[in-house]
Amino acid sequence: MVEVEGEVIPRKRWGAWLGPVGQSIGPILLGLVAGGILLLLTGRNPLAFYGDILKRGLFSSSGVQDSITRMAPLLLMAAGLIVAFRANIWNIGGDGQFLLAAAIVSGFGPGLVAVLPAGLGLVVLCLLAALVGALWTIIPALLKAVYGMNEVITSLMMTFVGVNLANLLIKGPFRSQKTSVPQTDVIPHDKLLPYLPGTRIHVGILFALVAVGAVYYVMTRTSFGLRLSVLGANPRAAVHVGIDVRRLTVVAFMISGAFIGLAAGVEILGVWGYVRADWNPNFGLTLFALVFLARLNALATIPLVGFYAIISMGGHYAARRAGLPDDFMLMVVGLILLFMTLTEYVAARRERRATRLVAGPKAALRPGGAHE
Amino acid sequence: MVEMTRPVAGRSGATRDLSAPVVEIRGICKAFPGVVANDDVSLAVFGGEVHCLLGENGAGKSTLMNILSGMYQPDAGSIMVDGQEVRIGSPRDALDLGIGTVYQHTTLIPVFTVLENLLLGQGRGLSMDQKGALAGLKKVAADLGVDVDPHVQAGRLALGQQQQVEIIKALWGGSRVLILDEPTSMLTPQGIVELERVLLQLKERGLAIIFITHKLHEALDVGDRVTVLRQGRVVGTLEPDTVHATPRPELQERIVGMMFGEEAAALAGVAEVRGQVTGRRARREISPEAVLELRGVSVEPQRGEVGIHDVSLIVRRGEILGVAGVDGNGQRELAEAIAGQRAIHRGDILLGGTSIRHASISARQRQGLRYVTDDRLGEGTVSSLSVAVNLVLKRIGDGPFWRRGLVREDAINECALGLVEGFDIKTPSVQTRCGTLSGGNIQKLLLARELSFEPKIVVYNKPTHGLDVKTTHVVRDRIRELAEKEYVSALLISTDLEELLDLCDRIAVLFRGRLTGVVENRVGAEWEVGRLMVGGESR
Ligand SMILES: Nc1ncnc2c1ncn2[C@@H]1O[C@H](COP(=O)(O)OP(=O)(O)OP(=O)(O)O)[C@@H](O)[C@H]1O
Numbered sequence A: 001m002v003e004v005e006g007e008v009i010p011r012k013r014w015g016a017w018l019g020p021v022g023q024s025i026g027p028i029l030l031g032l033v034a035g036g037i038l039l040l041l042t043g044r045n046p047l048a049f050y051g052d053i054l055k056r057g058l059f060s061s062s063g064v065q066d067s068i069t070r071m072a073p074l075l076l077m078a079a080g081l082i083v084a085f086r087a088n089i090w091n092i093g094g095d096g097q098f099l100l101a102a103a104i105v106s107g108f109g110p111g112l113v114a115v116l117p118a119g120l121g122l123v124v125l126c127l128l129a130a131l132v133g134a135l136w137t138i139i140p141a142l143l144k145a146v147y148g149m150n151e152v153i154t155s156l157m158m159t160f161v162g163v164n165l166a167n168l169l170i171k172g173p174f175r176s177q178k179t180s181v182p183q184t185d186v187i188p189h190d191k192l193l194p195y196l197p198g199t200r201i202h203v204g205i206l207f208a209l210v211a212v213g214a215v216y217y218v219m220t221r222t223s224f225g226l227r228l229s230v231l232g233a234n235p236r237a238a239v240h241v242g243i244d245v246r247r248l249t250v251v252a253f254m255i256s257g258a259f260i261g262l263a264a265g266v267e268i269l270g271v272w273g274y275v276r277a278d279w280n281p282n283f284g285l286t287l288f289a290l291v292f293l294a295r296l297n298a299l300a301t302i303p304l305v306g307f308y309a310i311i312s313m314g315g316h317y318a319a320r321r322a323g324l325p326d327d328f329m330l331m332v333v334g335l336i337l338l339f340m341t342l343t344e345y346v347a348a349r350r351e352r353r354a355t356r357l358v359a360g361p362k363a364a365l366r367p368g369g370a371h372e
Numbered sequence B: 001m002v003e004m005t006r007p008v009a010g011r012s013g014a015t016r017d018l019s020a021p022v023v024e025i026r027g028i029c030k031a032f033p034g035v036v037a038n039d040d041v042s043l044a045v046f047g048g049e050v051h052c053l054l055g056e057n058g059a060g061k062s063t064l065m066n067i068l069s070g071m072y073q074p075d076a077g078s079i080m081v082d083g084q085e086v087r088i089g090s091p092r093d094a095l096d097l098g099i100g101t102v103y104q105h106t107t108l109i110p111v112f113t114v115l116e117n118l119l120l121g122q123g124r125g126l127s128m129d130q131k132g133a134l135a136g137l138k139k140v141a142a143d144l145g146v147d148v149d150p151h152v153q154a155g156r157l158a159l160g161q162q163q164q165v166e167i168i169k170a171l172w173g174g175s176r177v178l179i180l181d182e183p184t185s186m187l188t189p190q191g192i193v194e195l196e197r198v199l200l201q202l203k204e205r206g207l208a209i210i211f212i213t214h215k216l217h218e219a220l221d222v223g224d225r226v227t228v229l230r231q232g233r234v235v236g237t238l239e240p241d242t243v244h245a246t247p248r249p250e251l252q253e254r255i256v257g258m259m260f261g262e263e264a265a266a267l268a269g270v271a272e273v274r275g276q277v278t279g280r281r282a283r284r285e286i287s288p289e290a291v292l293e294l295r296g297v298s299v300e301p302q303r304g305e306v307g308i309h310d311v312s313l314i315v316r317r318g319e320i321l322g323v324a325g326v327d328g329n330g331q332r333e334l335a336e337a338i339a340g341q342r343a344i345h346r347g348d349i350l351l352g353g354t355s356i357r358h359a360s361i362s363a364r365q366r367q368g369l370r371y372v373t374d375d376r377l378g379e380g381t382v383s384s385l386s387v388a389v390n391l392v393l394k395r396i397g398d399g400p401f402w403r404r405g406l407v408r409e410d411a412i413n414e415c416a417l418g419l420v421e422g423f424d425i426k427t428p429s430v431q432t433r434c435g436t437l438s439g440g441n442i443q444k445l446l447l448a449r450e451l452s453f454e455p456k457i458v459v460y461n462k463p464t465h466g467l468d469v470k471t472t473h474v475v476r477d478r479i480r481e482l483a484e485k486e487y488v489s490a491l492l493i494s495t496d497l498e499e500l501l502d503l504c505d506r507i508a509v510l511f512r513g514r515l516t517g518v519v520e521n522r523v524g525a526e527w528e529v530g531r532l533m534v535g536g537e538s539r
């Protein structure tokens, strides 16, 4: 190996600015531009449309508070997904874990907060939510750990079961006698998670930020995090170096479920106070995309989730004003994902030519040195 | 062999001028962060010739071949094929030019069958006819003296068998140029002889062959022209006249001199360099104390394997027990059963007198059992993690590298710097991703990890594969020294008979999953072992 004699510099090409940040922001910009073109084609003014989104989602006091409130469950869920995905465990069943935890918290919530002292009741309910989420992963976790069964299939099955079980509970034992629509009893407003002083943002966002920070810390600084990374990067190496792969698989899966259950708990205890039958915010799928855009880096999910929260809070409003279907923004999100894949491809190609040598003075003397 | 009979005639119909190179590389440069892997490399490869590319670990051989086979793009320089400048933008382009490659590390897709893997390297569509392919495969396999089941998943084969499949694949694709990057590192002497024979045939037919190896005698057996790389530069080329006219010992001395420069002097007379390990170590007293004992151990075969059956053996304190055999006769199963990576379904394993049959992998490691796997990329390392982390990969969570679960990067880096220095691992820094190191240097990393932290008994599977002669010599010395001075026992699995003769006290032979005999390493041992390796019974 030669001490570098010339200077090794990154190749300056149009793709060079595509650092990790560019690779996340780039697709978003491209998606927005493409969405804008679609808007133009349908005779709408894209600037007005995006302006509406920002106005509703970011630049009004209630809008920004709503967006931040929305970030809480999303960030918790992202934390849960990252723990699993880092270990190459495909926990696809987030929505099932989420809804079941939501149903159980809403079912027991009104009773518990009535008998327990205020703070304690909320703590117990949050723990209960986490526990439900964790327990709902046990079957796919064990099937994967012991029999090597593919968790994409099993956790997806458990989602179907979980979603329907949640509905059964809400329509059956947890059903409120006070309303005609099937839903649970409502936890009184003053017993819900408190707001941050001077705002209408509940404290769940703090839990979420702590959770994301903790996941980042654990993944980068602890032996547990390294074991997860080894398992995720090379499962055969994990076995070879003596990691207890079965146990780790189950533990990681359950932690993932616990965060997702907690997300549900925070959303119910912070915003709604009850659930209706057939309610399903479908956070799971969007979050998959977001955590991959963040390259499974927990801290990087914060801005991305914030961005998404703004779009989803403002998107409905803007679509309605523009006379577009409610889901127009979903299409833009879809475009963003498409561009994300393309960027990934370009980056991979670029990697092969990653560096170039600026040779020392003898480059000029070299026969054939004229090439490039 | 498909397309192997390409006429040696040029486009005009006139006989191709054999004095013009088939491939000419001019002024190739390739840099990676912190390393210049190829610095202004030029060489010419002629039809009907074997061109040996030699150099120490990390010299830049694989990088150069990866450029020729379209895996990497050079930073500067040009490539001419048949006198015309070409751009080889992808492995596909290389195949289209008739350049077939055996990469240093397997590129087979583990979940595809052998046949599917071969078809993949073929035509552009999936329209390839299976029957024809099977027939072709059979013929090449017979030429090479290879016996593989075409319908078994490639990932299930022993690495030595995978290497054979790679060779077959390259022979199919390479109609003009054949690149062989350490094709023999996992073959037995017999397999190497067969390969050499096939190479000579191909040479007759006018193919240009580039042959990379760390075994000098192999290079000189088949090579017509020799180019030596050192630190990314060409330090010398020996023309065919010289190669064929100079006596062997002198030739070897010159090559070693070019490869290692001023360090070469220290290697003069070293057995590994002469390529004639005489073996038969001086007899020494070995205590009767058994460190590792296998009693009637059986492991169920998975598809494509032979498993092991009723294997009993004893490794005594400070003893080096060799296990000889053609790869794929149960070596991996044996090593994994001892390391705890695979359940045994009959028999018992004792470590220091107590059964470890039910002990976990990490429990065995804590008792001083080490396993140097032969699959350094597949399971030995995590290529996306740093060199430093890979060096402590079997100690995650242990002090002094972690304290109460929290990483202590300083401790890890300090340890890593020591090991990198002690084992001469060539890397830009200890933070470099492990997967970017050269093959030999990854092997050194494995050895560094397993041989430190007070081992008691080490299971080696092909410990020196991919190491240059100098390092091979150092590593063998280390293994010997550990055994003799520190009483670290060793179970040394190898396909290289010379290595076994050089190091072992006794040599056991594994054939189709059974131990066919154990031979004291003394005069005549190689005959005895050779006989057992093909299934002969022990006396
Ligand atoms: N993809 C890569 N990224 C970064 N560095 C690389 C990469 N590939 C090779 N290198 C570096 O280039 C140098 C030459 O590596 P190369 O694999 O060509 O060596 P080699 O001669 O084949 O060695 P060996 O005999 O050990 O296989 C090494 O120092 C290695 O660290």
Ligand SMILES: [Mg+2]
Residues within 6 Å of the ligand: B061, B062, B063, B104, B181, B438, B439, B440
């Ligand atoms: Mg190499």
